[in-house]
Amino acid sequence: MRLKIALILCVCSLLLSAQQKPSQQWLDQKFSMFIHFGLYSAYGGVYEGEPVTRGYSEQIQSFAGIFSDWYAWTAKEFNPVQWNPDSIVSLAKEAGMQSIVFTSKHHDGFCMYHSGYTDFNIVDATPYGRDMMKELAEACKRGGIGFGVYYSLIDWHYPQAYPISSHNADPLTPEHYAYNLRQVEEIMTRYGDISEIWFDMGSLTPEQSKGLYDLVNRLQPQCMVSGRLGNDYVDFAVMADNEYPDYRLGVPWQTAASMFDETWGYRSWQERGSVEEKVNEKIASLIRVVGAGGHYLLNIGPRGDGSVVEFERDVLREIGAWLKVNPLNLSSSWKNDPEKASYLSAEVSQSVIENGALSPQNATPLFGHSSLNYYAGYKSIIGYEWALPAGKRKVTPEITFTDNETGRKIILEIDGHKQPVTLQSASFKTERLPLNSVIWGKVFRKPGRGVFGNVEEEGVASVDLNTMGPEWEVVDNFQEGMIYTEEIQPRESVILLHEIESSRQQTAAVEITCGNGAYILLNGEYITAHLSPARISKQKELVLLPLRKGFNQLIIKYYNGFDETFSYGVNPLSAWKIYSQKLTSVTLDKKEDHIVWLRSGDATSSVSPLRLNNVKIKTE
Known part of the structure; x- marks a missing residue:
């Protein structure tokens, strides 16, 4: 038996009713124009x-090595007289x-x-002498479409x-932060209603992320803040460039796409x-994103004179x-077309769990997109969902967990009935790995x-x-149970693959040591990730x-975001406690199938990783 669940309902169920965001207006802005012009x-x-x-x-100053004074002098000749904000709005609507x-x-x-804080701006530094953004904001208002920055x-x-x-992932000095x-x-x-700030x-x-987020929230409570603000201060998640x-995903999200993957700003020789x-490429991408519940932001890069490239x-x-x-x-009309339906159905098929405990392995995971900065972005599990068969009228859930989850606050929801729970129990049993049943190879x-x-x-x-290429090297004399420390630059990572032989299907426990972040796979399947x-x-x-x-393979990506060294290690355990x-x-309600949700009760953000991958739920 299969159950279909509309994704948009899942998104809405995660949002607090008291929030002003996202507004219906923003939710309706499924397809938008991005403009890289400067x-x-x-x-x-x-x-x-x-x-x-x-x-x-658009980063030519950096990649061509243009001196800052030479680059700034370009403003003296920057005169985009072909720019017409009303024509831009008309094109977007068309x-x-x-x-x-x-x-x-x-x-x-x-x-x-x-800007009143620098004369390096379109009004004061160029012969054009007009506030281009203000004129575009006003044109958007006249044209009845949203305006974001x-x-x-x-x-x-x-x-x-x-x-x-x-790398562009530079810290902000106190002076620069105040300037921002x-x-x-x-x-x-000064620019009217802003639908989103990117x-x-x-x-x-x-x-710093909190300060900027709070500022926007105070001045324009309905303005959506992109996840690239960092540190999980986010109203809508933004994928990596041109990522689908x-x-x-169980949070509002957006894919930003350039017309050509190679650039966002105008490139004369493209x-x-x-x-x-x-057209076919971008329509397929649009369908893929919107069909999965996302927002599609498609970029154009006007010429220096302000004209839109005819292509x-x-x-x-044509779109x-x-x-x-x-x-x-x-x-x-969309769903009846097999080609469209393969992208556009915002529904997810899910198997009903007939027997056994509910676990992360038989759940439908719901993801966010956590992002400390652009390079530290990743898909973060924010919830697990299961379906129970019809016929049950009452369940008494029993949760099992490890020392890792003790003290965590969770929310268990069954058919809309929510139970806030603190994982704390004196009842436990000690699980032991059968002797010689697992061999670490x-x-x-x-390098990541x-x-x-x-x-x-x-x-x-x-x-x-x-x-898989010559990058993989055997690690001689690796010792399980030992913690290693190495020098590594920020934003760099190391991936280790451990071969494991098990004499039977069973659960083993390991203690993993990492630095800033770890991304863990078992036999290619996502177990957990956090940064x-x-x-x-x-x-x-x-x-x-x-x-x-x-044969099994444990893969761990160790990521160093900020430090000069990082630590790592894997310690297989012979015994561990299960509470x-x-x-x-x-x-239970009288219905065909019953929905069970597990999510965090102590998350600091809508995209914070759940980290409840050891939890199981018995519903007998």
């Missing part, structure tokens, strides 16, 4: 007559878009609005900010291909023509790549080390491993 647009991806092939073109998000300030520090948290022009780095606060305040108070880059302290999640192919204009118009025939309303190692949440081996039931905003340098956790009979705690009986 001083960098005047270069068109070219410096000193040569294409700058490295990096995004494309079927419901809002526009505009770059108020990118990493170069040049403001596309009239992008704001880079780093600044290559501000003297008290960190200089250009290789002042600029965000003027944006929030923070980007930087590596803020939790206090294949997992079920190979564009055919309009038809690009991008034509792509948007709009297609949407007139196939509106994004999840109507039956070879250990392999390779990309953002924290990128683990190439996820979903691979058995990694073939012979075909705390508290910036913990060394932590231990007990993890139960549901081993299959025969049991009976809860209040629940009378």
Whole structure:
């Protein structure tokens, strides 16, 4: 038997009714226009007559190595007279878009609005001399669509900010943070209703993220704050650039997509291909995102003179023509089309648990997207869901857990009946691993790549080390039970693969030591992941491993976000405690199937990792 659950209901069930966010207006803005336009647009991806092939073109100052005074002088000639805000709004509406998000300030520090805190802005520094962002905000209001702003948290022009780095995840000096606060305040108070503010880059302290979040919330309570503010201060999660999640998200989320993966800002020498192919590509992406309950933010990069690239204009118009025939309303006309339904159904099929305990292994996980900064983003489990069969009229839940979960506050919900629970019990039994039933074998190692949440081996039931490339190396003399410490740069990671042989299907327990964060897989399956905003340098956790009979692989990505060294280790346990705690009986509704939810009662954010991967629930 199968149960279908509408994802949008799952999202709404996680939101407090007292919250003003998300507004229905923002929820309805499923398809929006992103505009990367700034001083960098005047270069068109070219410096000193040569294409700058490295990096995004909107970051040409960094990738071309342009001196700050030379770059600033470009403003003297920046005169985008072809820019027409009403035409931009008309194009967005013609494309079927419901809002526009505009770059108020990118990493170069040049403001596309009239800032009172720097003369490096479109009004004071250029012959154009007009507040471009204000005119666009007013045009959006006239056109009846939403208006949002992008704001880079780093600044290559501000003297008290960190200089250009290789990664853009720079900390904010106290002076720079105060400067950002002042600029965000003027944006929030001088440009009308802001539907969302799209923070980007930087590596803020939790206090800095909170300060900016509280400021926006105070000045515009309905303005949605993007997760790239960092430290899990988030109203809507933003995926990595051009990322399309294949997992079920239980928070408002958005995929930001560029017309071409290589750049967001205008690139004069971009190979564009055919309009038809690009239209098909972007429609497929739009369907995929909106069909999974997300928001799709598609970018254009106008030329330095303010004109829209004809290719991008034509792509948007063709998408709009297609949407007139196939509106994004999840109507039956979408669901009856197999190609559309494969993307657009916002429903999730789930097996009903007929027998046995409810566990993370037989649950439908619900994910958030935790993000301390851009490089530290990852999918975080925020809840587990199960379905029980019809016929039951009453259940008395019994929860089992380990020392790792003792003291945690949880919420168990059955058919809408919520039980807040503190995991605390004097009743336990000691589990022992049968002697010689588990053999820990070879250990392999390779450097991690990309953002924290990128683990190439996820979903691979058995990694073939012979075909996975030369990066994997055997770790000689690795000792289980020993804690190792190494020097490593911030934002770097190491992945270890442990081979485990089990004589039977059974549960084993290990104590894992890590630094700032760990991402743990067993036989390719996601067990848990965490990277705390508290910036913990060394932590231990007990993890139960549901081993299959025969060969197993435990993969751990150890991530260093902030320190100069990191610690790691795996200690197999021969015995561990399993606590049991009976809860209040629940009378079930008369319905075909019954829904059980487990989520945190002590989470600091809607995207904080659940970390209840050792918990099981008996419902007999």
